[in-house]
Every structure is written in C-alpha cells, then in structure tokens.
Amino acid sequence: MKTRSNLTVPRSMSRRHFLRVLGATGGAAAAIGAMDAWGMMMASAAEAPPVLSGNANGRRVIILGAGLAGMTAAYEMSKLGYETPIFEARDFAGGRCQTARRGFSLTEVTGVTQRCLFDDGQYINHGPWRIPYHHRSTLHYTKEFDVPLEIMVNDNDNAWDYREEEGSPLSGRRIRRRELQADIGGYTSELLAKAADQDALDRELTAEDKEQLLDYLVAFGQLDRDTLSYGGTGGRGYEEDPGAGLRPGVPSDPFAFRDLLQHGAIDGFRAVAGHTQKNTMFEPVGGMDQIARGFEREVGHLIHYEHVVREIRQSDDGVRVVLENATTGETREVEGDYCICTIPLSVLNQIPADFSSEFQAAMQAVTYVSVGKMGLQFARRFWEEDDFIYGGHSTTNVFGNISYPSYGWQGEKGVILGYYNFGGQAVEVSARSPRERVEYALEMGSLLHPEVYRREFETGFSVAWHLVPHNLGGWASWSSEARNDAYPRLNEPDGRVYLAGEHLSYMTGWMSGAIESAWLQIEKIHDQVQARQGHAARQVA
C-alpha cells in the first residue's frame, strides 16, 4: 500500500545546502540535474512516517488524547513493539476530526446539549473539512486505511457574492462571482495594456516584451485586440446561454469598472489560490470522521475512552497520569516510561502537571481561535436546482460565507454550511442558544437565497469550538513573537512528556499538522530509547 521514496536526506538540510554540497562534488550540471530529485525528497520528507529502526525495548508510552496526533503516535509506535495505551476523555476517537450526522450530540461547556437530527446520509464536517493535495501526511493515511476520497469543491465561480457597501450601485445585490472575476480581470488588463501600448510603464520593456505582454493581457482579460478594450466575455456568463437551434446565446454586459471598485468587489480574487486553499482539494466519502474511523480500526483496542486527565506527574524514571472516569467519577493512575500529550494547550494549561516553569510559561504564550460552524439541512437542493451552484462558497461582506455540500449531487436534500465564523463574531454568535444561532444563520443565508432559504430549512446543528469541552478552541494561534520564543521550547520534551498536535506545527488547524507533529515526536522518543539502550548496554559491558 505504501510508497516511499528511496531517497532520504537529513530533514534539517536546506535545498540550497544540498545543492551546494552536490555542486561541490559533481559540478553545476550535477546540481541542476539533482533539482528534480530534490523535489521528490522535499515532498517525501513529510509524506510518510519516520522509518524507525531498532526496537521498543519494552517501553511504555502513555498517549493522552485519541485525536489524529495521538492515534498516529500509537499506530506507528506499536508497530515497533511499544506499549501505547491511549487515554481519551470522550467516548469516541478522532478529536476534532468529527462529522455531525443523525445521533451525534454535543454538550457545550455551558451545559447546552444539541442532538443532530439530519436525515440519514446527510452530514456536516464541523471540524476539519478540506484536504489539499499537498497534505501528504493526511493522504498517506487515507491511502493506508483505504478511506475513499472525493473532491471537495473549494472554488465555484458560479456562486454568489453579496456585498453591502454604502454608495455602491451594486450594493445589496447578489452577483455571480464569475462576473466580478471576469470584469475585474478584464478592466485591469485593459488599463495595463493601454499603459504599455502608450509606453507609460516605468519598468523598461523592450518592444518584444511589450508585444508579449500585450498578447498575454488580451488573452487573460479577453480584450479586443485592436482597441485593447474589455467589453465582456463568455467566461463571465451569458444573459442567455448558447443553445440548440437558433439560440446563439446573448452575451452579458460587464459592470462599470468604477462601480466594481466602489463596490469593493475586489475581495477574494487572487492570481493563485493561497497555499492551503489550493486545488485539488479532497474530502473523504461519507464524512471527515472516516479518517478517524480508519485510525480507530487499527488502534481502537488501545483506547481507553472516557478517561479525563486530571494530573500529569513525572520523575526521572517515568510518567504517572491521574485519570477520572467521565461517567463514574472514579479515578485511576497509570504509569509509563514516556508520555505523548496531545491535549490542546487551552485545556492542558488547566491540568496540574510537573512541567518546568519555563515550559509552563511557553504554554501560556499561545492563544486559541474561537470558531463557529453551522450545518443547515434543507428539504431541497435549491442551490443546485434553482441557482446551478454545485459546491463551493457564496461570499458576503456581511457575515462571511456559506458553503454548499460536495456530496449528494442532484439528491433530494442537502446540508449547507450556514456560517463559518472566527474570533469576536464566533464568540458573539455562540453566546446565543442553538435555536437563536439557527435563526441568525437563516437570516444571513437569506441574503444569498431569499425566501427559499427559510422555506426549505429543516434542521440545524451548530458547533462553537471554543465552548467544546476538551478543546476550548478551534486551533492554536501563534503570534510571531510566540513562534520565536515559546514554540521551539514546546516542541522539545519537558522531562519525559512530549507534546504533539496541530498546535505544534506551522499547519495549525489542519489534520496534517497533528499527524506530522506526532511523527516528529515519536522519532525523538525512539531516538531517546535507542540512546539509553546503547548507554545501558555500554554500562553492562
């Protein structure tokens, strides 16, 4: 099942260093020829778990948290013979890798409980919901665990954009994103083409450069070759689509450039999508929690559910964890040689633990993001049937976006992500009751889908991650100062406790961050075990 490059390089070696070394030995030609090989290696550095040699030497590693980081650690270490019991506060595995479907329930720290009432087959990924193609570590396990993937439509220029902008003639209208995208690209191409044509650019362009630039701009913005003017394009959509018989199609008229500028319709368009938002984007067939289920099939027998961590103690010889049974309230203690703690820092901060004061200070330096999501089930897929929107996001400057499901195409019902909010907005909305949150979501979504949104609504399920027990936040957020100071310290063990999770990565909030963080930490523990074993062997000798 696994594919792994045979090439390995130290992870700390930079590409420039690698090429310098190679260039020194094999000359420039070798260095250039090696660039492709390097491309393979760079990717492979994070595409597969570390190759651990040696053995576990009978060591026991207590893993706290059965999220993806914890299960990754248990899965990989148990292969080598490590004893890796996992203690999980919830009665299910996966951490934030959850999917809300019929029967799923959630009690927030306020004591309010919601039970998901979606129809069978309908669901919302209210935790992680996207896997970009370059998250090799996540894709490593979807392949290893035979979790089928499908495309998550992350880009749909037929979706709506809705803005309220004082003085804008386009304010309060829903507009297809393709129209905005085409017109802005067209007009800016026109401006630049005319400037280039009149030699008004300060950057020196040769006559040939200028011709090539004009060729590009005419193609990119769909300009008239003679006048260098933008007058609309089929790509922005037709007033009447080309059809059969005598229906050649009726072109649509572009908006005025000044109106677009005033409207602020420029938001959200980029020459290329940002790194984490790039296509190809995946989701597992049947819900994101299928990834959790994949891990669970392998390590479920190691998980002790409903074990809430109350204390983390350690000495030079080992680790001792006090656990409380979430149902009975009974406590027990477990001991091990090492501990991998994947508990979010927002929660871990509140657990008595034998961490150095320096380590504790570092733990305080992180903040956690308030995040809210709302799943709304509708009786009819009106966005597909009436608006021809299949997946992707409709955008607003009022409350954020709504997102359409990428599964169940042309089916009877569907679940829309009614909001995905952050920070103060998430806190504000989450202060309302579940019913009031739904009301808010319906009011907001009705800006994009007037009337039908309320008419077809059936049931909603919301999450406010900052209010979810054992999480208390969506994901870690590092200031650049904290990245410099606190973050490196937390990546190193404190005594025999190693932290892991998305918070210990530059991919915060992503499953790959959690997985790769675990990969790094198990390698450190294993190295430690091998070193001590060698040391003990030498002492015996």
Place this chain on the structure above:
Amino acid sequence: MKTRSNLTVPRSMSRRHFLRVLGATGGAAAAIGAMDAWGMMMASAAEAPPVLSGNANGRRVIILGAGLAGMTAAYEMSKLGYETPIFEARDFAGGRCQTARRGFSLTEVTGVTQRCLFDDGQYINHGPWRIPYHHRSTLHYTKEFDVPLEIMVNDNDNAWDYREEEGSPLSGRRIRRRELQADIGGYTSELLAKAADQDALDRELTAEDKEQLLDYLVAFGQLDRDTLSYGGTGGRGYEEDPGAGLRPGVPSDPFAFRDLLQHGAIDGFRAVAGHTQKNTMFEPVGGMDQIARGFEREVGHLIHYEHVVREIRQSDDGVRVVLENATTGETREVEGDYCICTIPLSVLNQIPADFSSEFQAAMQAVTYVSVGKMGLQFARRFWEEDDFIYGGHSTTNVFGNISYPSYGWQGEKGVILGYYNFGGQAVEVSARSPRERVEYALEMGSLLHPEVYRREFETGFSVAWHLVPHNLGGWASWSSEARNDAYPRLNEPDGRVYLAGEHLSYMTGWMSGAIESAWLQIEKIHDQVQARQGHAARQVA
C-alpha cells in the same frame, strides 16, 4: 424527480424585449425587480424538455440513430403515445457517448481493429468527458435516470506546464502551473500598481479609485504594500512546505518577468475560465456511457441495433427508410409519418435521400472536426504518488495536453488521456497504426513524466473520430458564413424529415447540444401533428 420553473416565456423573447414590455406596463421598478425572475426563466428555457400537450394521434416517428439526440426524442415522444422506433447502425446505444473499458472494441474505417485491454474498473471517456454545471439539459437526464455524478477535475494548478521555446531559459523544463500563474499575476499587478501610483494611467481615476485599485492589485498579485513589488507568494508553492515542529516552510523564488514573457508561459491563463470550461465540472461515476445506459434503460426496447441506413425516402404522406442489417447484409424498409434523423452530416451526406437541393446544399456547408484521443493505462498512479497531481491537465506547447483521471484516487492503477488532438495533428497521428500511436503518446507524455511514463505503461486504446464508422468526425464545425446561411435551413424540416444532433446547436460537440436539439425538433413535430389534427377536425366539421 423533475423540477421546473412555473414561469415560462416564449423562447424567442429576448431579455431586453421582456424588460421593455415589463417596463412599459409596470415601470422601471417592476422591470428591475423582474431581472431575478428572468434569470430563473432563462435557465429554465433549456433545463427541461418541452411540455407537450395534446396527443400523438397515432403517429409514428422513425428515429435514425440511438445517440443522445435520438434517445431523447424517443423518450420524450413515447411519453405522449408516439410510436418511436429507433434504428441504430451499431450494436450498442449512445452514439459518441462512449466509454472504453475492457472488452470494448473499435474498428476504424481503415479496417484496423483495437480491443481495449484495460483492467476491470479502468476506463477512458474517449467521447464526451465533461459536463459543465450550466449544461442543464444533460444534468436533467442524469437526475431523471439516477446517474450518479462525481467531479471532473478540470483545473489543477499543481499540474505541469512544459514548453520548448527558443532562447527561453525555461525551455524544456516542466514547471508547475501555479508558479507561472502566480508570477504572471504578480508581475502584471506590480506593473499596473506602479503605473497607477505614478498617475501614469490615461483613464481618469479619482484618488479614491486609485486607492481601491491599489488595494485590489496588492491582494490579487500578493504585492508588498509599501514597494508595490511582487516577490513571490505561498500560492505559487514553497521550496519546502510548512510542516510540523521547526519547519516554517521555505518560500520559493519567482521567475524573472522577462523570462516568463519570453517563455510564452502566458498561454492558457485567463481571468475566468471560458464558458464551456467552467467549474463545477462533472462526469458520471463509472464512465460517461452511464448516461447512454440511463437512456437505454428507458428506450432500449425501441432500438433496432445493427440497422444501417441506406436510403431515406419521403412523400407528402410519410417517410420510408431502407435499412441494411450490419451482420447479415439483408435489407428492410420501414415507414413512418415523420423522421428524426440524428445521423452526423458527415455520414448523412453520403446516404441517398429525398432532400430538396437547397437542403442538400446546406448539408454540404458544414465541416467535421478531426479528433483523436488516447487512453493509456499505467501500473501505478505516479502522477499522484510522485508528482502530487490529482486530476486536471498538464500542458505543453509541443503536442497539447495530457489529462489525469478524476476517479480512482489513490488507487493502484489509472488511465491517463495521453493526447487529445484536433485537425491536422489528429489526422497525422491517426494515420499511424494503433501501436505507433501509443509510441507517439509515450514519447510526448515522457516530456512531462520522464522515464516513469514508459516504465509504468501497460496498455493503450486510441480513437480517431474522423475514422470511426457512422461518425466520420468528432463534431460539426460551422464557419460563421455557414451559421448564417446553411444552419437555419437545416434546423427546419425538409418535408417530413427533421434533423437533430449536436450539429444543430451552438453547443457543437457537447451532449447538451444533441439533447436540446432533439427537444426543439420534437416540439416542432408535435406542433405539426396538432395542427394537422385540428385541420382534419375542421375539415370533418
């Protein structure tokens, strides 16, 4: 299953006319308010078959060709009681809506036969392969016939671009499309931003306009806000991706702008995708021929296979068609009141038929496009595993593109579209033997995937549509002159024979063109039948 707008307007009414009428009666406010309603109608005009009232009056309509046009006509007319036998030259239904999988065979007019040897579960859609979201008529039937859809990845900026361009330092290298896209967008944004900042644009921009434009360009091109310079962006990809632990990621350096211009790397980037290439793009799960199978489940009992049309005769009273059994060579004649002929004009031109000379001349005005496609099965999905390319197209200026499968993610094997060529190139390649075509495809594809392409290759299957019996071309191509003169004539019946197919649409080469053409023609026949019935009734009275 079906959804249909309650709003209907005459199809010939333009939006402007509609709004003028409405404006005249209800004032400008009514006209503006109606624009949304019109949007619904415009779409609905082509989203569902015509609503036919009245009855078939015992009429028999002979349908020639069991492609999508012919099966659409039979399916819709038989609902009303029309007798609609379909005569099909091949031994399977679907016309060009085909999928090559194990067991599929094809004999070209040269007599050369290929048999597809792909593994079970592997296939190539060597006819139509894309369904854009706005092809409502095709989506109408996928829904009606419960044909499950999945996303066809039509846009993948992690795919390669490869160009050979004399004098270009980037010539002969494969480059990620995201890098080109980011850099070109960045540099052109920089050029325009600096020109705007120095008030070098001839178009009058107010100070506020200028600020808004700069905001947009900084965001779009990812410019430095202070210097207005482009220096790369995470969206173009990292030299080393951000990861866990102490791996913040290593940004990549942009190419030089002049190198990009010289390289001609501008090709293929547009502010928005063209109308027919827009996302969301679909394909049926399991192959495009699942649409043909959907129709076949409904009208299969009406199809007479292996009946090759030899003559089409008509009088004032009816139509008579001479058919030859493809296996036995026996001929038979069938008679009907009307005929819907979906035979491609490239083939129909050679069949003796009672058409008016004017009609025959119009038929000669069309040309058919030479089109070649090649499916290559590989033992390993190296494009996913090694290059992280999931679907979409890698582009070249040497031979065209190769396209990666949008099904079977992370599976063991896969089928790449090794070429998709047109015109002279298609003719040239198709003149070779199937084995030589494969050799050509491997040579070309190896530009994008050196070594591994040949190493992992297993078996190929190619089609040259201009050499396929009963098609003799990929699709109809209308010059603008022929569109004006010949095309309208062919959309009208000649006597009792009505033509239908993609060639009688402004969506040539698309399934929706075939379907909607059939919708138009069955409406005309039915109107004719109703009119004659009324006429007969009046005569009796």
